[in-house]
Amino acid sequence: ASWTGRAPASPASAPRPSGARRRCSAARVRAPDGRPGRLDDAVAVAANNDFSMALRRDGTVVTWGEGSSGQRGTGERTAPPVPTTVRAPDGRGALTGVTAIAADGHTELVLRGDGQVLAWGANAGGMVGDGTREDRALPVPVRGLDGAARLDGAVRIAIGGQHGLALLRDGRVAAWGRNELGQLGDGTRQDRLTPVLVSGVGGEGVLDGVAAVASAEKHNYALRGDGTIVAWGNNTAGQLGDGTVQPRTAPVTVVGRSAPKLRGAARVFAGEAYGAAILTDGTLLTWGAGGSGQLGSGKRTPRSRPGTALTAAGTVPADALSVGVGERHLILLLRSGAP
Structure with missing residues (x-):
């Protein structure tokens, strides 16, 4: 069942990757990196804002679509017309060990099996969570709480409009990025370039006992x-x-x-x-x-x-x-x- 109204039409002048053409019917996604055949072994997909990504069974991630902010995760700010494999933080080989993905279309998040969160793409609001506002064309670890080098112990991730969330193993929630409307939940409207803990109900203490999170704009x-x-x-x-x-x-x-x-x-x-x-x-x-x-x-x-x-x-x-x-x-x- 579905309920819907009229959504705004996409601008006819919206940029598309070089060589891309519109599809009015379903088409199989090609294998990444120019290899022959089709993309297979996908176990999860995510998409937003002219961008798509897939998590493969082997723990690698494939992206296609817009790339001007580095959201393809290849080290480049280009948008090849075929899918590409996200590379490791050092640019050598593919990123591996990924168990969950979240797509904003400009900034992307992944969760690894060891509880580490990585991000890449647009970063003007600090949504990559690495302590800077510099766009990242390769994945970087999201920083940890209280100045730690990286965020560990995450079990779920979510990304909204220029902010990210991570549910931690102990039931607390970490948030980072834009905060002009209090979307980080820390009791302030101050952007955070690294994660902070979401406050408890009414601002008392720290939110805990959380089993799942969901994020929107x-x-x-x-x-x-x-x-x-x-x-x-x-x-x-x-x-x-x-x-x-x-x-x-x-x-x-x-x-x-x-x-x-x-x-x-x-x-x-x-x-x-x-x-x-x-x-x-x-x-x-x-x-x-x-x-x-x-x-x-x-x-x-x-x-x-x-x-x-x-x-x-x-x-x-x-x-x-x-x-x-x-x-x-x-x-x-x-x-x-x-x-």
Whole structure:
């Protein structure tokens, strides 16, 4: 099932890599680095802003699309018309050991099996997390907390609009990059060139007990082990789900449909200015911007607290498995046979 409205058209003059042409039907991605055949053994993909990347079974990463900020990860700022393999930080050979990827289209993140996070690409806001504002055409380690050389112990990553998040093994969350709307959750609006810990709810202490994170352009969610969700950052359309439209520089609790706290959440997703959660019973809840119908509420109005989505027949969809969130549309995956 999907709900959608009209999204802004892509500018006809948007630059494309040399030799690229538009496709109106599906096409197989070519093997990287000019080798014959097709890209295979992919286990995950990510895409944004004229850029795509794939994680392969052997722990290497392949990129294609825009490259002017070094986001191809090859050491060059070019956009070859064929996929290329991301290189190691020293430029010698391929980057290996990667277990997760996150694409912004300008700045890219990867997580390695040893818990290390690396980044490359645009860095004007410090979103590479290496302590500088210098664009990086090769991966560099994201710096650690309190001046450590690198961030270790990460188990999940997410990237929003010019900021990154890493969920640490101990349930805390590290954030870095742009912070003009409090999207780093550290209680300030100060950009951070290296990671800082997200504050606790209301700015008290440090946020902990987190099981998953989701990031959008200027706001973020953290799903806690007790099934509650906290949010921070921009809130002009009610995307923090706390019943207000007030931006928050530290996490606030997402409220329930008719309760002070949403409970029983199993998964959380971040759209451009809205959010979605799937509960343990398979119920889908949405909140935030709704002008294009992306909340599936039957209306085109925003809402600042979670509410149920509806099908075209006016029924509440059951047995939700996952959600795909676009800028202004949402796609819901249901269990086979669900109404």
